[in-house]
Amino acid sequence: MTMAEPDAPHDAVPDGTPRRDTYTPESLLAVAVEVFIDRGYDGTSMEHLSRAAGISKSSIYHHVRGKEELLERAVGRALDGLFGVLDEPAADHGRAVDRLEHVLRRTVEVLMAELPYVTLLLRVRGNTRTERWAMERRREFDQRMADLLKAAVAEGDLRSDIDVRLATRLLFGMVNSLVEWYRPAGGGTLSSDEVADTVVRIAFDGLRT
Template structure:
């Protein structure tokens, strides 16, 4: 939250938000209270600015949701355009996408957390769920290609493998806290390495 100038009482705090900093506040509140449980009043209190100041930036909470979800989705879909996701054997491509998906999840933690928790009650939420399914399907396609090239273990169905892979990756939002990384907590690199090693090579030596 931006600091108020000393002479300004809280109720009339000057709106020093940018679209990005207001979005960060909104995403935090959405993740704490759930999108359905968040009102413009909650957002106004959390940001320390009036509702009309928020309406100066956005039309309403659904626009904030759409912007936040877009940030998560843009980060994820950009991975699929990276050179390493588009050359070489499919197993190498899917390992790259797995590593990068894990990294983007941790780098954009509140935004991806919100994406994973949307329920589908509004048009924006249904769009988010569909785009998330599209991303999952692109990874499933890569796993199918890897199976066709003989690089995926034949006893695990590619669709089931996709579910387990995303189950492992997405669960990171439940415990990863960037502010604790590097102490007793694993760093982002350690987590990404561990996901790729576990999912593709297995925990057993």
């Protein structure tokens, strides 16, 4: 295919340079997520998205109804990954402490694999329907984690001298901090296995010898 083919979708970016819209829903989403993280969702206009993607606004509207649909797909992808972990057999059967370990480990993996999507999810605050939905789903996930921790305490495998809600927040504070400092390109020496192992060691057995 060449640019000259009559049925190729042509387009013009704001500066007037024509450019083919070769985006898939997936690749357009990846561009949008970077812009949302960079400028904040509120601070992002269709104009910004158009400039970052190098295609016109009308081309973007060809793919999605608007920026809120892009947000919905992006945080949906992060949430699908996280809730998917809870549906895995190892998260659903056995002692609560083993299920919790599995979920912690897999959450680290999902976070590292879907870094920009989870970063966006963790930064969402606001008043659109999609933002409220994302925050509600996050609370649901936190609640499932707190329940798991509580069950592990009840089964005698985790210490009972801690506040379960507080411990849940601290554990996921530790895991979620990955979005602040982990950069796949920067050095790239840490595998997700290594990070997951260290999280599990600190969380369950602590740093002391």
